[in-house]
Amino acid sequence: QVPLVESGGGLVQAGGSLRLSCAASTRTFSTAGTGWFRQAPGKEREFVAAIDWSGTSTTYADSVKGRFAISRDNAKNRVYLQMNSLKPEDTAVYSCAAPIRYYSGTIPGTQNAYWGQGTQVTVSS
Numbered sequence: 001q002v003p004l005v006e007s008g009g010g011l012v013q014a015g016g017s018l019r020l021s022c023a024a025s026t027r028t029f030s031t032a033g034t035g036w037f038r039q040a041p042g043k044e045r046e047f048v049a050a051i052d053w054s055g056t057s058t059t060y061a062d063s064v065k066g067r068f069a070i071s072r073d074n075a076k077n078r079v080y081l082q083m084n085s086l087k088p089e090d091t092a093v094y095s096c097a098a099p100i101r102y103y104s105g106t107i108p109g110t111q112n113a114y115w116g117q118g119t120q121v122t123v124s125s
Contacts, residue, residue: 003029004096009119012086020081020119022096030074033102035110036081038092038121047107049081050100057104064090086123093118 008020024030035050049070050059058070069082079096095118101109 003114004098004116006094006096006116006119009094009121011122011124014086014088014123014125016086016123017082017084018086018121020083020094020096020121022079022081022098022116024077024079024098027077029098029114030072030077032099033108034072034079034096034098035100035102035108035113036070036079036094036096037110038090038094039118040089040092043092045095048094050102050108051079052102052104057102059102059105059108083121086121088123088125091121091123093120095119 003025005023031053033052036048037045038048039045047061051070051072055072067085072079096116097110097113100113
């Protein structure tokens with residue numbers, strides 16, 4: 001059973017919004033730090049945003065600060081990524097990972113994380 005499943009990707013025009021969802025299959029992940037990462041064609045995977053297990057601390061990549069917001073609903077075993085003011089350079093496959101080693105203000109460690117299959121986000125200009 002895949003522990004993490006992403007949804008919510010799609011095609012949107014520049015300036016538009018999308019909301020991604022990461023659903024965890026067990027409550028183990030609902031009590032763990034979770035991160036969103038993305039990988040564009042021909043590029044390395046990069047960190048986007050992360051949230052601690054309680055939802056009280058979040059960290060963002062500089063490229064998405066002020067445009068993206070990560071949140072979680074532990075009662076539903078879900079972590080969300082609200083993406084506003086999307087740009088063509090945001091086009092990528094977005095994946096969630098958990099559990100991550102979360103430290104506020106830093107890129108989280110993913111050595112022991114499970115990954116979802118990813119969801120495609122395409123932003124047209």
